[in-house]
Amino acid sequence: MAGYGDHEVSDDPLQILRHSTAHLLAAAVTELYPGVKYAIGPAIKEPPGFYYDFDFGKQVSDAELPAIESRMRRLANADIPYVHEVLPREQAIEEFRKRGQDYKLELIADKVSGDGVSVYRTGDFLDLCLGPHVRSTRDIKAFKLQRISGAYWRGDEKRPQLTRIYGTAWQTQRELDDYLKFLEEAEKRDHKKLGKDLKLFTVDDRVGPGLPLWLPDGATIRRELERFIVDEELMRGYLHVRTPDVARLDLYRQSGHAQLYAEYMYPPMRFEDGEELELRPVNCPHHIVVYQTELRSYRDLPLRIAEIGNNWRYERSGTLAGMNRVRAFALNDAHIFCTPEQLMDEVKGAIDLALYFSKVLGIDEFSYRLSTRDDVKDKWLGTEEQWEEAQAALAEALESMGQTYEVGKGEAAFYGPKIDFQVRDAHRREFTNSTVQVDFQLPQRFELEYVAEDGARKRPVMVHRGAAGSMERLFSYLIERYAGAFPTWLHPTQxxxxxxxxxxxxxxxxxxxxxxxxxxxxxxxxxxxxxxxxxxxxxxxxxxxxxxxxxxxxxxxxxxxxxxxxxxxxxxxxxxxxxxxxxxxxxxxxxxx
RNA sequence: GCCCACGUAGCUCAGGCGGUAGAGCAUCUCCUUGGUAAGGAGAAGGUCCCCGGUUCGAAUCCGGGCGUGGGCUCCA
Missing domain, CATH: 3.40.50.800 (Anticodon-binding domain)
Structure with missing residues (x-):
């Protein structure tokens, strides 16, 4: 069940503790900063802890955290009970209006149905909240405020940016210390640090942000990875091609990227004669062109066209991170053109390949996410029936392989749903490595055809898949996975x-x-x-x-x-x-x- | 892009309340030829991220950029 702030209500004692610590934080902040408005403050699982978003009405620096933290400790020692009340709607609105808490008023208006409004009091601090909570501030013993950052109100960058304070809380000091030690250890495995220490890659201002250079030892590892990947794919019936990093902009107008993916694309290169060339953000259109070099027969299908292809995406500067998030990367990509009847086997085959790569590379811990569309109509191509069919195919493939998955609503590609293989870095931050996507749209937009058994022209289905992800992200993962102590076959110096x-x-x-x-x-x-x-x-x-x-x-x-x-x-x-x-x-x- | 922090030798960092900087490691030279995780000595190395401003004088103060890290948003 969703809470008032779109976050899960949990009865896990640790989650309750963290949620209560978030309240304690807000209580301290409201004491220290009169007039501050508090927004939402949930417990979070990864990283383990909590946050609370505030509108301070001014700039706040992390130099102020120690003072806030010591006020929290004082309140904790004061043994203040968490008191649950259900107020009549009008009274709740009046209470928050009296306190000038506009964000809470908005939440009541949007999230609370019915007359009873659940609130918690901690001393003078009043919060809209479903709970549950610890009995008293005294139950909160081991916590630490960690950092400050900006976060948009209700996740919408068009709305005010709030100041988010992150912290972590544990049942015992011992567990807190262990966690802080874990963070230190993670720091040592960080691929950005090891990439520098072991001379694997470098990033230089003169080249540009998000454009890492693979140094000789890093390039050696990449070469080994690529050989391994390509050899395995050839063995599994993929055909490897080489296609250019640019194409005419019209190609992306036809694919829909120019319209729906424009924010990630570089401005086109325009020439005197009107020519417009675009750095490719994806490989699919090129592979479609390869498909169309011949009239294809059903006997040719499934046709699996693969390439470790360079993709160029203009990621916003604030999102770049080492090798994990860059502006030019090489994707272990393939596009499988098949009949609808072959679709299920091809999806399974792609999952199986990703599993094989994971096994050999040592990616032991990952989870599946079935990324589906949401209801925002203009974000997606195609009919709802097609989406249903594709999502069902992916779900069935996973289920038939005995795999469990979570659903990521709104995480799909614009042309179809996908299965994402989620892995975690040394800091346990989750990101997508491999992906398998079903696509009915591009075949249609490019009028793909094959000649069926009965001589009729039919439309193939496309499966997009990145079995080992991008070389950059894979590399960042492997550096952290092995803390630089790569398996012998990969190590630059054996x-x-x-x-x-x-x-x-x-x-x-x-x-x-x-x-x-x-x-x-x-x-x-x-x-x-x-x-x-x-x-x-x-x-x-x-x-x-x-x-x-x-x-x-x-x-x-x-x-x-x-x-x-x-x-x-x-x-x-x-x-x-x-x-x-x-x-x-x-x-x-x-x-x- | 937005919020917070940071930016001093190749690396990790000291220092500097305004008078052009220092260590360890790495590099180079010499000595040393030593059996399982740091042999010794010496030398060289820096427009203190960039551009403006204030000042007799800025690496230090102020402003603006750029970059990096952590978040937000987004994603392979």
Whole structure:
């Protein structure tokens, strides 16, 4: 059941505690800032905590949080009960009007039906609220205010921007400390930090925001990922193509992107002769053109056209984040053209591929979201019947595979519903990686056809799918997933060979050459440093194997190698090569920490 | 785009209530040739994000940009 602020009413004790802490925050704020208007303040699951939105009528900086927090503590110690009342509508309106709480009045007008208005009192603080709450402010012991940000009233950027204060609250100090420690650890795994430390990618003002550069080691990982992805797709009957990053703007007028996706598209390049070229925000129109290079027979279907294609989207500056949200990215994209009868199998096949990639890459934790349309008519193409059919197909595919999912109303693409694979970063923020979408619109707009068994021209259905997501977002995920300690097959440097002294350089080079001959990425550390130092540096770069060679190894033709866990093996060079190449070929994942 | 914070050497950071800056690591040179996570010495390295303003003088104060981070909105 929805609460007065569109948030869930929960009887989970932790959610209740956090919700009550939000009230405590508002109570402190109303004491410290006379005339402040409070809007809504729910408990939230991710990140775990709560927020409260205020209209301070002035700028407020996070330097003011400590004062607010200590007022909260004072109120908590004062043992003030949370008192529930159901007021007659008129009385509730009068109470909030007296307090000048316009946002609450709006909520009562819009959200509260019937005569009884549920409110909670904490001392002088009065809030429109369904509860439930803790008994007393004294029940709130472990909390912390975290940050301040802007948030639009009722999520609408055309309405006033409020000041949102975020905090977290836990049953015990111990749990709070653990959570704060978790945040610190997440900071260390952050792909932006590791991307810099490990020299995987860089972002430079001169190139532009949201346009990261893949440095050699990052590019190596990407190349491995792309090889893996493309090889697997070829094995599964996809045809890989290469198409340009630009097209005439008319192509996107026909697809509908120029009309419905314009806010993400770069302004077209216009030339003297009237030519208009557009950086592509998506690959589908190009793939449709590929489809139409021949008259297709039902025998050709399903036709699976794939490409790791660059897409250009002008994302608003405030939304950019490292490699996770950028303005140019390479999507592991494919468009499957099939008959309506084949649709279900193709959707399942796409899900299965995404699952396979997830398994190999170590994406262990994800959830499905079935993204559907909402009722805003001009946002979507096509008829409601088509949408129903497509949504049913996706839901059925998931259900037949025994998967559970949540529904994301209004999250669909403009041409059809989709299944999104939601994953979480080191901070447990959720984002979409893979996606599978059913589309009846573009085939129609481009008048796609195939010749059916009976010789009639029929219209194919399209499935859009990004099985491994974009290379950029995938990369940011993997960096955080592995904290930089990538599986050996992905790591930019698979082995560092460390001669103990100059006398062993020659043998080290032989070892390296032997490994390279088996396509192992290897470096020889010939610096005139001590062994300890070389091992330390390799470990910091999270290199999977350090192969030490000294007098004994030269003598025996062995290497003395240690992995990232510090486990040492002493074996003949050929055995080492064999062990490594097997691990790489199987794309083995490192043991869990 | 909007809100809050931040922007000092390649990196991580000190410092500076207005008098053109410092450490550690990295880099370079030399010494050292050492068996499993930092050997020693020296050198070099900065228009203190950019542009204006105030001032005898701005890295420091003020204004405006740009960028980064966290949110809002949105999304692969």
């Amino acid at each position: 082995v560092v060979v460390t001669p103990i002294a100059d006398a062993h350089n020659e043998y080290a080079q032989e070892v390296a050459a032997r490994l390279r001959a088996s396509r192992v990425r290897v470096e020889v550390d010939r610096r005139s440093e001590r062994l300890d130092r070389k091992i330390r540096d390799a470990k910091l770069k999270k290199v999977p194997y350090v192969a030490v060679v000294g007098g004994k190894e030269v003598e025996s033709g062995h290497v003395n190698a240690q992995n990232r866990a510090g486990e040492k093996v002493d074996m003949a060079l050929e055995s080492f090569v064999e062990m490594l190449t097997a691990e790489i070929a199987e794309r083995r994942r490192p043991p869990q920490r």
